[in-house]
Amino acid sequence: MARFAALLLAFVLALSPARAEPAAGGDLLLGLSAALTGPQLENGFHYLRGLRAALAEVNAAGGVGGRPLALVALDDGGEPARTLANTRRLLDEEQVLALVGYSGSASALAAVPLADAAGAALVDPLSGAIVLRRAGRLVFPLRADYGQEIDRLLEQIAAMGLRRLAVVYQPDVLGPAELAALDAALARVGLQESARRALPASNAGYPALAAALAAGQPEALLLATTGAASAGFVRAWRQTGSAAQLVGLSVLSAAQLRSDLGPAAAGIGIAHVVPSPWHSSQPVAGRYRLALKRYQQTDELHHAGLEGYLAGLLLAEGLRRASPQPSRKSLAAALDKLGRLDLGGFRLEYQPGQRKGSGFVDLSVIGSNGDFVQ
Template identity: 35%
Template sequence: MNSFEAATFPLSSQPNRRQAISRVAGGLLAATGLAAPAFAQARVVRIGTTFDNSSVEKGNGTGMFLGSSAYFNAVNKAGGINGARIELVAADDQFKPEKAKANALAFAADSAVVAMLHPLGTRQAAEVIDAVPGMAVVGPNTGTVSLRKKNAPNAFWVRANYDQEIDKLVATAVTAGQTRIGIVYSNDPLGQSLLAGFKAALAKAKLEPAVVASTPGTTSMEVGPAAVQVAAAAPQVIIIGLAGTAPAFVKALREAGGKSNGYGISITAGSLSAMGELSHGLGFSMVMPSPFATKYEIVRRYQADMLASGNKDFSLPSLEGYVDACVLGEGLRRAGPSPTRATLLAAMERIEAFDFGGVKINFSRGNREGNQFVDVAVISASGRLLS
């Protein structure tokens, strides 16, 4: 087994050698049980993706992957892109930055891999972007502003940044007459970025924080002390700057007697299913339209392609993964019939003011932040997503 194969992972609980390569011909892993389309002597273009498939961010990671897989499966059924079959190759980094870097380097060693798609996490995305400077990294799943300020020419951001998200959440709370607003964040680069955005948003609204609480880190389940601190301060709104650990925090907050309204950031969406009834009434920012908002053409295509791939559960993470794949797919079309890493990079920056069916992307040679869409949604008492 070479270094590339060692970096891939199976999603099947009982992988065989063929599954261990985790090759997504037609955009779906062998574990889904769906047949890949037939290509006679077709050219193959490979896309690498590294994300958490086994740790605290598994909900977000696998959600994004299901969406991007559904897109490439549909593309391949329609004949591929410029006649080439697209293979999406996945690697589990267990939400560990060093593993994300190792996976990226393994992908870079395979000349058939021309780009990387939606790495998950702030430190993970930073490692991936740095590890493959000559390869496009499309749709990193983080909104950390400091990472974007590095202006890496190979990073193409498909989601809004966290400052924009928190500004929208604070503005929504203020509009509703809620001015005692606090935040809980993880004490790491992600959390520090969120805290800075929170302070800026409050200053803009001429408010002071009702409470500022932190957890030890993005993956730390030690959320009890922060929950007790927030419950004691009793803010009207607590902005939950957590992702995979958000369910544990919300549960601890309610057990501590905290009755504050919770507003999560977009990466909270991947853990909503783990909250059960605790998610009811929770608001959160969205960097994509609702996956149920069929007034958007891209949502209708997403739903159809997900169903065709055997996935009936629509979610924000899978819609984001789908949109990331759409953006990369457009870059591949513009790169021509024999895309290289260099021609794809050049093609990506020519995606200017392009409407993907309700999501508009605007890149250029000097701009890698392609989308500023932010909305706020609430989980109703019946579990419905209302935006």
């Protein structure tokens, strides 16, 4: 962990130089506020690494109109109050052209009014919250939303011949729109819900909740929980002896489950909103692997890293279409009219008033050796 923290510190320092307002013809500056400390730091770290690889790849090919892309990255620890302060700095002091990769629903939602007021696009917030898709004028999601993830997971559960489903969730993951999507998906695929319970704020309540859910004899359990809370609840669930199939939304953080639970993570099914960085035949996955090795001197792959790489490619394309003098206004307009974009097999769509991003959802299972099995 100490080595990881040292790598993270060096990485953030490299990404966050002090900058004045860029002069015309200077760097094309982007801004990010993400959880680089706290429970969500792993996804933030790898996302930044992938984003940085994409920007370096674009710069190696001449940048956009001969101008390099640069990034100011700030840590907010996943705390909305710090996100607000960071966003004000990025927009007012650093004068970034767009914001990208904000971690979590609450932090991204906190930034939306500031981005709207400044006319800056908020690209690829790291959340599948449906409400975020409807917030503000300038939110450009890249990933599928939680409703689409729920659809895919429940379809798979039904295809396995399982019929009784229990659900445990955190309210900041499954809000009213997601719960409505869950109800619709249950009815569509014909699953019976044995119980639906919110996760207690304290992990001291996890064993009692796990026992109560297991008593309903579900054949599958949907986890709509995050980070360390997910690992804590799974640990309590394993103690019940239930053989129910565990599945989780992408916010579950499969990498953290593997790290925290070891062999106890085996068999958990996970939704992913980007292709497998290890196994996908999509050309963009191969490009990511090469760029990571060439520009970040590592072959440590991660789903969040591939998402960051895709976000970098998306922003580069938006800046090209906003040229010859990209501004906040012209970049947002270019993204809004992007239409259908194929990033090496990963397809996005943005139309005025219909910023769909991607509907891609993949599933994998954590294997006994910790690898993802497709």
